[in-house]
Amino acid sequence: MDMLLNLRAFLATARTGNFSEAARQLNVVPSVVAKRVSHLESAVGVQLFSRSTRQVSLTEPGTKFLSKARALVEDFDGIVSGMAREEVAGELEGHLRVKTPTSLGVLYLAEILSAFQRAHPRITMDVTLVDRSINPVEEGFDVALGGISSSYDGVLDEPLCPIRQVVCAAPEYLAEHGMPAHPRDLADYPCIVFRPTGTTWMFRTQRGPIEVEVPARLATNDTSMMLAAARAGNGIAVLPTYISREALAAGGLVALLPDFPLQEIWLKALVPTRKAGTRRIQALLAHLKEQLSPAPPWERA
Numbered sequence: 001m002d003m004l005l006n007l008r009a010f011l012a013t014a015r016t017g018n019f020s021e022a023a024r025q026l027n028v029v030p031s032v033v034a035k036r037v038s039h040l041e042s043a044v045g046v047q048l049f050s051r052s053t054r055q056v057s058l059t060e061p062g063t064k065f066l067s068k069a070r071a072l073v074e075d076f077d078g079i080v081s082g083m084a085r086e087e088v089a090g091e092l093e094g095h096l097r098v099k100t101p102t103s104l105g106v107l108y109l110a111e112i113l114s115a116f117q118r119a120h121p122r123i124t125m126d127v128t129l130v131d132r133s134i135n136p137v138e139e140g141f142d143v144a145l146g147g148i149s150s151s152y153d154g155v156l157d158e159p160l161c162p163i164r165q166v167v168c169a170a171p172e173y174l175a176e177h178g179m180p181a182h183p184r185d186l187a188d189y190p191c192i193v194f195r196p197t198g199t200t201w202m203f204r205t206q207r208g209p210i211e212v213e214v215p216a217r218l219a220t221n222d223t224s225m226m227l228a229a230a231r232a233g234n235g236i237a238v239l240p241t242y243i244s245r246e247a248l249a250a251g252g253l254v255a256l257l258p259d260f261p262l263q264e265i266w267l268k269a270l271v272p273t274r275k276a277g278t279r280r281i282q283a284l285l286a287h288l289k290e291q292l293s294p295a296p297p298w299e300r301a
Contacts (some may be wrong), residue, residue, distance in 0.1 A: 007069050009036035018055045092280045093122035099144040102129040103223040103243050116287045131221045132196045137272045144270040156276050158269040161292040164241045165262045168253040173233040183212045183260050190217035192229050192237035202263035242298040
């Protein structure tokens, strides 16, 4: 709590430009504000203000720290007020900022998130579709959903469901280029690559993992484009089953290398540690796990 008071003193001083006015706003004496700012400077290890007899001004490190300090205090105040409203109303209330993968978000997660809002009408959402791993702390998300393996300081990692992937190609492509018999053969085949995960494909075998560096005929950050390119015969692709299963069932794509499964990946929820105890975030995680377990909807048909 001392650190929170120090942060409030810093913000008030930055806003007013002197300790006296900051003290009036905080209902304390100027010496208390000055002391709290000094304690904060000791904690962060930099001088946040340049001081003169009449006023104080932010240093360069202080200016950089200002937005982070403001976000921390706003997060704390939002959590406290949100919990109070939820307790009084007896239902969930507040705002959630969520990141989802693009294709998975459109095909399945939009419906799942909408069902959560229907169950909790006082929840509002801002959903961003991004096909890359992000740090929810740095980019201001309450929950970041994704299948790219990443970890960040101050972020909890909640597994939701496995994402099965398939190496596949169009029949026309295979008629022209032939069928690979082993993962290492892929080094000689033009491939369609998901840019965020790169050109190294990893397979599991009884003798251990195999890494194959594939030539990228096409690289993109969108799995829908990868699907279209693969169906058009533009190369071999690794596609998640949530987007490729219909094309595989209809024969528009052919699954390859069935004896060499790809390295398993999981859809995960990344949650800032400081927000993990918020009821609306806990409720959203519980809803996602319920909808995606024991098997996600695209694997149930």
